[in-house]
Amino acid sequence: MPQDLAANPPTGPFASAVFDNSYARLPGRFFTRLSPSPVSGPGLIKVNRPLADLLGLDADALASEAGVQMLAGNRLPPGADPLAQVYAGHQFGGWSPQLGDGRAILLGEIVGRDGVRRDIQLKGSGRTPYSRSADGRAALGPVMREYIISEAMYALGIPTTRSLAAVTTGDAVYRESALPGAVLTRVAQSHIRVGTFQYLYSRDDAEGLRALADHVIDRHYPEAAAADQPYAAMLEAILVRQAALVAQWMLVGFIHGVMNTDNMQIAGETIDYGPCAFMDAFHPGRVYSSIDHQGRYAYGNQASIAQWNLAQLAQALLPILDESPEAAVQQAQAIVDTFPKRFEAAFTEGLRAKLGLFSAEAGDLALAQGLLTAMTKGEADFTLTFRWLANVVDGQGLALRNPRNLFNDPAVFEEWLQAWAARAQREDVAPVDRAAAMRAVNPLFIPRNHLVEEAIRAGEDRGDFGPMEALLAVLAHPFDDQPDAARYALPPTPEQVVPQTFCGT
Ligand code: AMP
Ligand code: MG
Numbered sequence: 001m002p003q004d005l006a007a008n009p010p011t012g013p014f015a016s017a018v019f020d021n022s023y024a025r026l027p028g029r030f031f032t033r034l035s036p037s038p039v040s041g042p043g044l045i046k047v048n049r050p051l052a053d054l055l056g057l058d059a060d061a062l063a064s065e066a067g068v069q070m071l072a073g074n075r076l077p078p079g080a081d082p083l084a085q086v087y088a089g090h091q092f093g094g095w096s097p098q099l100g101d102g103r104a105i106l107l108g109e110i111v112g113r114d115g116v117r118r119d120i121q122l123k124g125s126g127r128t129p130y131s132r133s134a135d136g137r138a139a140l141g142p143v144m145r146e147y148i149i150s151e152a153m154y155a156l157g158i159p160t161t162r163s164l165a166a167v168t169t170g171d172a173v174y175r176e177s178a179l180p181g182a183v184l185t186r187v188a189q190s191h192i193r194v195g196t197f198q199y200l201y202s203r204d205d206a207e208g209l210r211a212l213a214d215h216v217i218d219r220h221y222p223e224a225a226a227a228d229q230p231y232a233a234m235l236e237a238i239l240v241r242q243a244a245l246v247a248q249w250m251l252v253g254f255i256h257g258v259m260n261t262d263n264m265q266i267a268g269e270t271i272d273y274g275p276c277a278f279m280d281a282f283h284p285g286r287v288y289s290s291i292d293h294q295g296r297y298a299y300g301n302q303a304s305i306a307q308w309n310l311a312q313l314a315q316a317l318l319p320i321l322d323e324s325p326e327a328a329v330q331q332a333q334a335i336v337d338t339f340p341k342r343f344e345a346a347f348t349e350g351l352r353a354k355l356g357l358f359s360a361e362a363g364d365l366a367l368a369q370g371l372l373t374a375m376t377k378g379e380a381d382f383t384l385t386f387r388w389l390a391n392v393v394d395g396q397g398l399a400l401r402n403p404r405n406l407f408n409d410p411a412v413f414e415e416w417l418q419a420w421a422a423r424a425q426r427e428d429v430a431p432v433d434r435a436a437a438m439r440a441v442n443p444l445f446i447p448r449n450h451l452v453e454e455a456i457r458a459g460e461d462r463g464d465f466g467p468m469e470a471l472l473a474v475l476a477h478p479f480d481d482q483p484d485a486a487r488y489a490l491p492p493t494p495e496q497v498v499p500q501t502f503c504g505t
Pocket of ligand 1: 100101102103104130131134135137258262274503
């Protein structure tokens with residue numbers, strides 16, 4: 001801790017929170033201790049008040065001069081033990097033996113009012129030993145993007161890292177042009193990734209693997225500790241969460257865009273909002289990322305990629321799964337093989353709910369696929385199609401908001417409607433109840449690319465964060481009809497379409 005802070009009593013933004021840094025107590029080869037690099041002119045963009053409150057932090061103090069200095073990395077909060085984590089990973093299928101927090105610093109961990117331990121990390125906080133040739137900084141646009149989309153995911157009920165705050169730095173970062181710099185304060189159940197295990201495995205560090213696995217069990221999967229084979233139970237529990245997570249993404253039309261193994265988090269939260277996007281018109285092959293030339297991370301590939309990533313995790317765990325290498329491989333394979341069925345179960349259950357079905361029938365997945373096929377053919381908007389289906393059930397607003405009007409080729413959709421109606425009729429559910437259940441799971445508001453882009457343009461070009469605030473306010477209640485916010489529900493006009501997204505680097 002720097003002198004000035006050691007001398008000062010712990011008052012200010014983090015006064016009421018007690019850092020307890022369990023990762024910093026792991027073996028020193030897992031990370032490098034270092035402080036964020038100062039910036040020249042920190043300025044507040046936003047503090048997330050409900051999240052600050054959940055963490056037991058004083059939001060006003062965070063927004064104060066002293067708080068902003070901390071959020072920018074110019075001062076350390078008392079109790080922080082800053083470090084950069086090392087990891088490795090497969091990027092687009094190619095092995096990178098050494099990655100790590102190249103532009104992020106873990107300040108430490110705080111146990112929130114809900115009893116959950118969370119990492120507090122600054123992203124864009126300067127160079128580290130893992131920066132390779134890059135600058136360790138983040139540009140304002142990607143920071144705004146991550147803030148908006150991660151908080152939208154949270155409001156949609158999808159496990160995700162969150163954003164506690166965003167500040168500008170007063171310094172330029174140089175990408176294709178000079179851009180304003182910013183720092184995001186990211187909050188996560190932890191930042192341990194598939195790639196963290198891979199790093200230790202690739203160094204033949206079985207002792208390290210055991211220490212990391214024990215930490216993960218303790219922190220994220222305590223029930224695995226009681227199993228006959230705790231590490232196998234941990235692997236299975238990780239897989240279960242990932243299967244559910246990817247299903248949840250796909251149920252809202254989310255494309256992560258960069259599902260490298262270093263971007264798959266062990267606790268099962270969505271992490272790394274780089275070139276991600278929500279689809280407007282549905283297509284299973286949809287790709288937004290400017291660097292995903294092969295479509296490896298296309299919408300419809302996400303489940304099989306998740307399984308591939310989990311196979312890499314399983315491989316990294318082989319040295320600690322069983323003393324017998326053959327038995328270890330057998331165990332690992334048996335667990336990884338369960339992924340498709342778990343994913344399909346989660347996806348099917350979610351689709352049933354989106355279609356307002358209360359019971360389970362064997363043909364339900366095929367029925368839902370029929371709608372997706374109609375949407376593909378008709379280039380229909382994914383979000384509005386599902387949202388407006390409820391209008392067909394109870395007749396509300398149907399004159400103006402009929403899903404039929406979203407399809408270029410309504411014939412295929414209308415045929416599907418008949419099949420859906422026949423299926424629904426086999427259930428004794430009142431239309432009002434069915435429609436209400438559908439509106440509770442089919443969001444009206446998602447962070448559409450053009451809206452995110454519009455907010456970023458205002459921030460980047462004019463230093464105006466009003467549009468970001470307005471967008472965040474709408475996205476905080478994605479399932480509510482918000483009559484004043486009708487514009488935010490609309491798909492982009494042809495001129496508004498944002499066809500590509502870019503990495504945050
Ligand atoms: P990502 O594509 O964001 O998952 O990042 C992949 C790797 O590159 C990670 O190890 C990052 O820490 C590192 N990285 C990305 N951007 C930067 C940057 N501007 N400076 C230093 N390292 C970076
Ligand atoms: Mg990453």
